[in-house]
Amino acid sequence: MAALATTLCTAKHCSGEGDCSVQQPCTSSLDSVDHRQARQNAAQFLREAEKNRRQIEKLEKERTLSVQCRKNGWTDVCGELEECEKVLGEERNAEKMNLQKQLVKIHNGVRKFQMQLIDVKPTPELIERLKEIMSEVEISINTLKEEQRSCLEELLKEDRTCRQEITAYEKKIENWSLAAKSDPKLPTAPTVKTKLPDSDLPAEVRALESFLQKTGGLYGGWDQFDHQAFLKVWTRHSGQPAYRKEAKMYLPGKTLEEIEQHEDWHQELLYLQDRKREAIQRWKASKQQGRQTRIQSQKEVEEAERREKEAKSQANQHRTEEEKREAARRLEEWREEKRRNEELEKQQRLAEEIQKRRREKEERRRQLEVKLTIEEQLRLRREQEEEEGRRKREEEQREMEERRKEAIKAIKHFKDRDLHKVEAKLQEKQLREKEEEERQRRIAAKLKEKVDSHVSRDPSRLTRHTKGWDERMKHIGPSGEGPVLQMFHRAVPSWRQGL
Structure with a gap:
């Protein structure tokens, strides 16, 4: 998708591009x-x-x-x-x-x-x-x-x-x-053919082999699949007793007593294997010491053999030089033949390259023709679309011109109508103002007729005490003496006092 x-x-x-159309x-x-x-x-x-x-x-x-x-x-x-x-x-x-x-x-x-x-x-x-x-x-x-x-x-x-x-x-x-079981507690194991213990081997190795022979081989009397299943479960639980329940699922044909006996056998096997590894390590150390002694004597023998070989090498050197010259001659012939084959292959590749270029040139010419055809079709389509667009624009221009003329007529009509309305409202407003002035004039005349008394001016009333002031002066007294309030001043610093 x-x-x-x-x-x-x-x-x-x-x-929209010419290159992608092809x-x-x-x-x-x-x-x-x-x-x-x-x-x-x-x-x-x-x-x-x-x-x-x-x-x-x-x-x-x-x-x-x-x-x-x-x-x-x-x-x-x-x-x-x-x-x-x-x-x-x-x-x-x-x-x-x-x-x-x-x-x-x-x-x-x-x-x-x-x-x-x-x-x-x-x-x-x-x-x-x-x-x-x-x-x-x-x-x-x-x-x-x-x-x-x-x-x-x-x-x-x-x-x-x-x-x-x-x-x-x-x-x-x-x-x-x-198969039939001879012992229900410990199943019989197949006969394991083992090599007789060598008297030269350590006692631990012989003990392990004797244990395997007595107990039924590498799997303790079990078949390989059951033993592998037991090892997988025992390893997963690190030998803890909780593994027995899961081991019973993997080994439905075994009882818990058989599983415990096999566990004891496996632990004994691990102990004997550890002792075998330690004994083998000690045995290897002693063998290594004897080997070093043999190596020293062998070096002396090799030195004598080396001197003998040097004498032989001098004789073989002349024969080797002859063989080298013969090999150089055969190599030169092989190179000459290889050069001729390369020239032939180069001519063949050149002819194939020329043929390939001709085919590519023909393919490019064909693609160019297809491209030109498509471009011509696109150009004709664009011209047709431009012509249609031009006609549409002209029609839209004519429609806009007609709508503009109609709009001018409508605007002129609305202006005349608004002008008549404004003049009518102005006349009505002037008429209302004249009526209001006439009414105010009538009201003033009526009030003037009602009020016919004359009031004289008294300039002394401007400096006359008010009643509130007189009431206040009753408690203070005419002298103006009263409680003197404390006046606070700013403190003068000590370094400016007396200046």
Whole structure:
């Protein structure tokens, strides 16, 4: 999807340029092939998923292991299987939710990209934004593919391991029906052919080999698969007693007593192996000392042999020089033949290069013709569009001129109407003002008729005391004596006093 969207944007961006128009058909054909291949892969994946889903449903319907376990009294095995199934179901649901979230994120990115392509013009900003959206979608798709690939690889590994374990268990069950146990506590071990202990070996090594012969070989009387399963569980729990419950699941044919006996055997084996390693280290040290003595004597022998070889080398030197001259002559002949072959190859390459240039020149000429044809078509289309645009502009100009004339007439009509209204309002206002002046004049005349008394002026009332002042002076007295308030002054610094 990301590759298809990128190709679509490139084609849109190049539609207005002459250089990109030639390469557009080839690119679209490649995109169609990729898209078809992607659809085929998606259809195949969906068919396989549907097939796996039907197989899972069939297996779940046919599952009767839990019922058989309850009938046989294996309640602990049944509980462990149910718990394991529950854990696997939860993990599967969590993985399904995560996958759905990633698919929704990719779907939203594609929808966002599609919304950006609706009714828009191809601008550089839009192309950059589309590229960012496409890169995010592509990163999400690649991340999802990588996660699914790693998950599939892990599942395939687990499937191979399970198949191997099932095959081993089947072989083991078949062997049960054939072999009989002689001792229920300690199973008989197959006869192990071991080499007789050498008297030259340390006592610890002989003790380990004797122990293995007595106890049934490298696996303690068990087969290899059971011993490997025991070691895996024992190592995981570091030898703690809690490993026995899990070991019972991996070894359903063994009892706890047999597992404990095998644990004791394994610890004894580890102890003997440690002693063997220490004895071997000591034995190696003594051998190393004897080896150094032998090396010293060998060096003296080699020195004598070296002198003898030098005498022989002098005789062989002359023969070697003859061989070198012969080899140089053959080398020169080979070089001459190689030079002739290179000249022939160079002529052939030159002829092929000339033919290739002719084909490229013919291809460029053909592409140029196609380009010129397309440019001519584009030029004719642009001229046609310009002619149509010019006619539309002329029609719009005429319509605008007619509307302008009509607007001028309407404006003149509205101006005359407004002028008549303004004059009428002005006359009405003047009439109201005259009526108001007449009414004021009548009111003044009436008031003048009512008021016929004359008031004389008294200049002394301006300097006369008010009643409030007289009331205040009753308590203070006419002399103005009253309480003397304290007057504060600024302090004078000591260094300025007396100046």
